[in-house]
Amino acid sequence: MIKVALVGCGRISEKHFEVFEKFNERIKLISVCDVIPERAKKYSTKFNVPYYTNLEEMLEKEDIELLSVCTPSGLHPVHGIMAAKRRINVLTEKPMAINVEDADRLIKECNNGRVKLFVVKQNRFNPTIQLLKKAIDKKRFGKIFFINSTVFWNRPQEYYDMAKWRGTKRLDGGAIMNQASHYVDLMLWIGGEVKEVVSFKDRLARNIECEDTGAAILKYKNGSIGVLQVTMLTYPKNYEGSITVIGEKGTVKIGGTALNRIEKWEFEKYDDDDSLVEKVNYIPHNVYGEGHFAFYDNVLKTLEGKEQPMTDGEEGRKSLELICAIYESAEKGKKIELK
Numbered sequence: 001m002i003k004v005a006l007v008g009c010g011r012i013s014e015k016h017f018e019v020f021e022k023f024n025e026r027i028k029l030i031s032v033c034d035v036i037p038e039r040a041k042k043y044s045t046k047f048n049v050p051y052y053t054n055l056e057e058m059l060e061k062e063d064i065e066l067l068s069v070c071t072p073s074g075l076h077p078v079h080g081i082m083a084a085k086r087r088i089n090v091l092t093e094k095p096m097a098i099n100v101e102d103a104d105r106l107i108k109e110c111n112n113g114r115v116k117l118f119v120v121k122q123n124r125f126n127p128t129i130q131l132l133k134k135a136i137d138k139k140r141f142g143k144i145f146f147i148n149s150t151v152f153w154n155r156p157q158e159y160y161d162m163a164k165w166r167g168t169k170r171l172d173g174g175a176i177m178n179q180a181s182h183y184v185d186l187m188l189w190i191g192g193e194v195k196e197v198v199s200f201k202d203r204l205a206r207n208i209e210c211e212d213t214g215a216a217i218l219k220y221k222n223g224s225i226g227v228l229q230v231t232m233l234t235y236p237k238n239y240e241g242s243i244t245v246i247g248e249k250g251t252v253k254i255g256g257t258a259l260n261r262i263e264k265w266e267f268e269k270y271d272d273d274d275s276l277v278e279k280v281n282y283i284p285h286n287v288y289g290e291g292h293f294a295f296y297d298n299v300l301k302t303l304e305g306k307e308q309p310m311t312d313g314e315e316g317r318k319s320l321e322l323i324c325a326i327y328e329s330a331e332k333g334k335k336i337e338l339k
């Protein structure tokens with residue numbers, strides 16, 4: 001039994017609590033924390049565990065093995081480092097930080113404390129994406145020419161007004177850092193490392209500090225070209241969350257509103273995986289998908305010494321580095337090379 005505590009009892013914490021309930025023979029929730037007492041109390045009552053409104057106090061008083069960090073993005077490094085300094089493993093929601101320097105500090109403190117660091121990238125575990133990744137690993141595409149990722153979603157002003165941190169430079173970032181970060185991660189996981197990037201971003205309609213819309217063109221180290229296109233202004237609701245891969249011997253599009261449906265699957269040569277295409281499609285209850293279960297399964301197996309982490313700090317850092325380069329390109333109006 002891994003003893004877990006959770007900080008940040010907001011919207012995404014629901015998913016984590018669902019996992020703790022489902023995996024109740026492997027993971028035990030021992031306490032919760034939120035600066036808003038009513039939020040912490042709600043889960044304290046539901047799960048019959050103590051609640052705190054101060055993270056330092058919770059870390060001091062409770063015997064915790066894993067801290068799940070579900071606070072606003074810019075606070076993930078601060079909260080993760082507080083846990084790492086006390087030799088507590090850290091699981092952080094995406095993005096792990098909103099700049100590379102803070103991400104590096106978190107990685108360093110976890111290494112110093114000899115604790116594991118896990119970054120939530122649950123979309124990698126979508127059955128549709130898993131099938132695409134298998135096709136990539138089997139080299140079914142031959143040479144990959146082009147990768148496109150489209151995030152045409154809708155976030156009304158009320159969404160941003162729900163919490164002060166949303167859309168701010170200090171704690172969130174815009175549509176690319178927040179909503180599209182899984183898609184950026186997949187463009188790297190599927191396509192490999194990126195060499196350079198040019199981009200535009202703007203705040204076209206919402207009253208927030210950062211962008212509600214943006215686009216980036218990527219040149220991969222292996223020569224492929226990629227395009228990321230993102231807007232939170234799609235009328236009247238979420239329309240598409242997709243990734244398309246075009247290769248010498250195959251074309252695949254995983255689409256739907258959030259990577260839940262295989263819309264195109266065509267390869268030169270037959271493979272038994274082709275028969276799974278219909279089976280892996282699913283109807284999403286929300287854009288988060290169901291990947292948190294598989295993500296935690298890997299976390300628990302890693303802590304039990306049976307598996308390697310799917311997305312550790314270094315893996316989580318890759319998409320953050322690319323997002324920061326996309327921002328830098330848009331802000332400076334020039335092409336940015338990645339290291």
Ligand SMILES: NC(=O)c1ccc[n+]([C@@H]2O[C@H](COP(=O)([O-])OP(=O)(O)OC[C@H]3O[C@@H](n4cnc5c(N)ncnc54)[C@H](O)[C@@H]3O)[C@@H](O)[C@H]2O)c1
Pocket residue numbers: 007008009010011012013033034035036039053055070071072073074075093094095120122163178287288
């Ligand atoms: N994996 C995904 O698909 C996914 C989906 C949604 C959100 N997220 C990420 O989860 C994080 C939280 O997003 P959300 O939508 O749940 O936000 P939210 O505003 O609903 O919840 C954040 C909670 O953290 C609490 N909090 C803030 N500062 C705190 C502090 N110092 N100590 C304790 N609690 C504090 C707030 O009171 C709030 O209840 C973000 O980083 C976001 O990017 C990930």
